[in-house]
Amino acid sequence: MNYDTKIESEETAEGGARAYDPLEADAADERRSRRRLWIGAAIVLAILIAMWFMSRDDGAGALAEDASEQAPVVTVVSPGRTTVQGGISATGSLAARRELPVGAVGEGGRVDRVLVDQGDWVSQGQVLAVIDRSVQTQQQAGLAAQVQVAQADAQLAQSNLDRALQLVERGFISKADVDRLTATRDAAAARVKVAQAQLAEMRERTARLNILAPAAGLLLERNIEPGQVVGPGSGVLFRIASGGEMELLAQVGEDDLAKLSVGASAEVTPVGSEQTFNGQIWQLEPTINEGDRQGTARIALPYDPALRPGGFASARINSGSVVAPMLPESALLSDDQGTFVYVVGNDGKVARRNVRTGFVTDDGITVIEGLNGTERIVLRAGGFLNPGQTVKPVRQDGKQG
Known part of the structure; x- marks a missing residue:
């Protein structure tokens, strides 16, 4: 101390403080x-x-960075919305839209001349062939002579009646004689009419020996030659395409046929030709072939020498327009659940999106249900991805998606 x-x-002791x-x-x-x-x-x-x-965060960042580097790179596209003219492809044969068969309508006879040939354009009423009428000409001359005889008899009966009427006033002829003469005059006039009718009939029969075109159009067939004997039972001697109008008998699948309507436009290309002709559907046949499940759309075409009936042609038929996203075929996948695409989200993960397709064009396939056009769609290799998988999206131009 x-x-x-x-x-x-x-001090503590003295002051009482703690020791x-x-x-x-x-x-x-x-x-x-x-x-x-x-x-x-x-x-x-x-x-x-x-x-x-801090070390954990750095490790997680590194792992995430490694995972990002290891994620597959996929090309994505945002299709937007496009106005698409839908088209259906079809094939078929060309034919005359209205085919007119022409035969002999008169008594027939030996063919004297044929005035037309296949491929000629004929007008309504034009003479196609002339049948020998020498016999009918003689018959016609005889009937004309009978008309003249009947007219002479009628004139004589009228003169007799006129004279009788003058004499009856003087009392030389009775009333009964006048009535008889009147009846004779009337009978003679009637015989004139009969003879004239017979002559007119013969003229008509003779005129029917000419084979005429019932309507203007393109002559498709000629089955008659000079010297041939024809008659009502000779069958079809000529075939004419009325107005030269042609048609394509387009064979369309049952599903596509339901999308078409009368008046729809079409582009027709004959086989072996690069020329395209514009036409439109004028009739949809009401039946479906049970064998191949196809129906016929008849496409009217204007006259053109390049359109040959019986030829084969292809058609592109306009089935309407639609505004929808369009994707290439590589972006569309399908399985038992239907058609789908893979959409890349903002987190880089892919998700399945079921869609419904519409028109198929040369530029792609329209998607009419399931997309609005702003999504990022996996363009290729979707079959190697799985829903929820992380990917590295890249746009078509090569920039980070």
Whole structure:
């Protein structure tokens, strides 16, 4: 104990203060040292925890970066919306739209002359062939003579009646004689009419020996030659395409036929020709062939020498327009659940999207249901992806998607 301690102890004793205890002082020092150790340990622990979290974040970032680098690169496209003119392809044979068979309508006879040939354009009423009429000409002359005889008899009967009427006033002829003469005059006039009717009939029969075109058009067939004997049972002697109009009997599948309507336009290309002809559907046949499940769309075409009946041609029929996204065939996939595409989300993961397709064109296939056109669609290799898989999208221009 030094002097200061002694004085403090004495002052404490004198003033009634607490006496100094060396053990208590050591305990207080030990508590202060332990507190400092705990604080230091807490600081060190906090630093270690912070470092652990930092290292964990760096590791996760590295893993994420590694995963991003390992994700497959896919090409994506945002199709937007396009106005598409729908078209249906079909094939068929060319034929006359209205085919007119022409035969002998009179008594017939030996063919004297044929005035037309296949491929000629004929007008309505034009003489196609002339049949020998020498017999009919003689019959016609005889009937003309009978008309003259009947007219002479009628004139004589009229003269007799006129004279009788003058004599009856004088009382030389009775009323009964006048009536008889009147009847004779009327009978003679009637015989004139009969003879004239017979002559007119013979003239008509003679005129029918000419084979005439019933309508203007293109002569497709000629089955008659000079010297041939023809009659009502000789069959078809000529075939005419009325107005020269042609048609394509386009064979269309049952599903596509339901999309067409009368008046739809079409482009027809004959086989072996690069020339295209514009036409339109004028009739959809109401029946479907049970064998191949196809129907016939009849496409009317104007006259053109390049259109030959019996030839084969292809057609592109306009089936209407639609505004919808359009995708190439490579972007569309299908399975037992139907047609679908893979859409890449903002998180880089692919998701399946069921769609319904529409028109098929040379530029792609329209999607009429399931897309609005703003999505990022996997363009290729969709068959190697799975829903939920992370990918690295790249646009067609090579930029990051």
